[in-house]
Amino acid sequence: MRFHDILNSAATNLWHNKARTFLTIIAVFIGSLTIAFTMGINNGVNDYLKKQVGNIGKTEQMSILPGSSSQDTNEPQKYNTKKSSQNADGMMDKNDVKKIKSVKGLKDFKALKDCDVDYVQGPNKTKYLIIAQITEGINYDLKVGHQVATSGKQAQILITKPMVKSYGFKNAQDALGKKVTLVTKSLVTKKRTKISATVVGVRNDSVVSKGFAIYSNGLGQKIVSANQKGLPQVLKDKYISVMATPINKSASSIKKIEDNLTKKGYSGMTLKEAVNELFLTFNAVTGVLIVFGAIALVAASFGVVNTLYMSVRDRTKEIGLMKALGLSKGKVFSIFSCEAILIGLLGSSLGLLLAMGLGNALNNFAAKSFLKGLDGFTLIQFNWSSSLLIIGIICLITFLAGTLPAKRAAKLDPITALRYE
Template sequence: MKFRDILNSAASNLWHNKGRTFLTIIAVLIGSLTLSITMGINSGVNNYLTKQIGNVGNTEQMIIAPSFSSSNSNDAPERYNTNKSSNNTDGMLTKNDLKKIKTVKGIKDIKALKDSNVTYVQGLNKVKYVIDAQPTLGIAYDLKAGRQVAISGNSSEILLTKQMVKAFGYHNAQQALGKSITLVTNSPVTKKKQKISAKIVGIRNDSMISSGQNVYSHGLSQKIIKANQDGMPKALKDRYVEIVATPTSKNPDKIATIEKKLAKKGYTAQTLKDAVKQLFQTFNIATGVLIIFGAIALIAASFGVINTLYMSVRDRTREIGLMKALGLSQGKVFSIFSCEAILIGLFGSLLGLLGAMGIGQALNSVARKTFLKGIDGFTLIQFNWPNSLLIIGIICLITFLAGTLPARRAAKLDPITALRYE
């Protein structure tokens, strides 16, 4: 008997008792449906979080700032050391800090970011607004429209949030692209106002992670800094709000070692991945709990598979005896019943997956119109082939293992005893 014959025999035998088989498949379907929706939610949330912190190559980018020990009135004054100074108490870094950070092995692309303060901005409607913005960190920001700002050169470009686009009087993101806004800044020394024109090249999607800041191109931030520092003494010009670096290794243990080295020198360091690690963990725990419920449903379904196949062995005892009397080996009998178990798992998992996809589309539609309204780029439930194939494979394995006991019993039946069975 060839494998095709075994498969055909298993498929036809499944429907000897349609009601029993159908109910068993329904039990498997429920477990598959729960697992599929849960893993779909996990994929949707994790994909959105990953998208919010930029492309995968930059999630290890490290933000370095001065560290300050918290103390209360009962603590003794902290002794002075060369790693920490009173000059850092305003949160600013100096060239001396930059030199110390550069001595730490394991980091590259070290960049010092200066403060870029803008008094107000004006757009299409000439209304003055305060702007919350930062210089580009070179990551791929999640955009609704347009392109990323330049990370080098002198071009004055800006990414705006949807809120700023609306405030400036543009009807939509496409209308704002290519237009210019005016940034007004001044030096605290000269009090002289300077106007800087910036081209809108992209519109950011809303973010659940960051505060949804506007983003300056490298050239624009340099112009703002130059205007801010007009008339300042050189010592004050060489001060930085933070230092950005990239670890040479993506190994979490090595990154942790770098952070400890920086801590010993008086600095705190955090990667973009660390910043959202807690969010990833929270969502993974929540979906993990749901996966447990899906696993419980599959365990219950496996008992249904065992029961179905045991009943099938009892109903077909004489048939099994006849097959063995005609020369069918124990292995072939075992294979027939094992294939029946796998087919129950396959049908149940496929139907559950298809049902989950249908429910997922409906839930995504409802979510976009209700609790996810205004959060662009977030698809609550996402399905992908690796996860789908994994679910099918796991369920087929579970049903195969559940079917081994009745299949083994069928394989060991004595043909003479089986033929006499009433």
């Protein structure tokens, strides 16, 4: 008996009891659907995060803040001669910057000052609050335009897509080259200062750094100068964070730098690490869902065992006749193993096809509703590698589940089997 004959016999025998086989396939189908759908979501979200990280670039750039990352900020800190209560305001001074620069393995230091403004106005003159930061040399994902200047005195700003309509621009393209007015106030003199900035780009929405406008270096310095009018020099030299670039980009080297910063009373984290936390968090969530799918497959494997055991019992005389005519134990085992694999193949394929259909429908709905505006975000994605992996694993599970009844069929004595009633 050739392989083609074994496969044909298995496919034919599988449907001797259609109801029993159908219910077993449904059990496999449910597990396959759950796992395929979950992996599709995982692929879609991870793909989008990778695109965002790729668009931003400079993921190794480290943000350094005051306070150890292991420190509980809710607990009172013990007094020591190297640290005063002034550090409690969450700001750093020149001494802090000096200490950070003493940490080996870092370069390109940039101390960032607070650049808060009261409000911003566009062409429609409506006053809006704004959340923004001075450029750190990161290449943000833009819908239109170009990045802000990282040096010089040019007052440039990147705005977000929601800001376009709110500020009174017709569309993102219309905003390019137009002016917005930022109004800030000195904490000492209480005098308001109006600063005009040119819109040079509109940012795409991003889960990595969403909602922030970006100031050019020149605009940031103008805002800082206006905020600090009348302040004594000691209060002017305050920083919210220090940006630096690790010389060695390896994970072990970055970890060593972070440990050294912690020893000096600071915490550092790269954008890459922050994004990796997003990956880990989401993978943990989808991992739980995959476990539910795996539980369904385990339940389905018992159904495969039951179906094939019943098939062996129903076809005992047939098995005895085949063995009496010279069919080897290996061939009998192969027939029942093929039946188990076919159950897995049918169940996993149907589950995968339905998951793809539901995925396409959900992607269309998501693009028009809760994911509207997130360009390039396909919530559920399937690829050949993950699809074939799902089918392969499920077929392996059903094959292993079918080995016990297949062995029983192969070991049947032909004389005893022919006498079976």
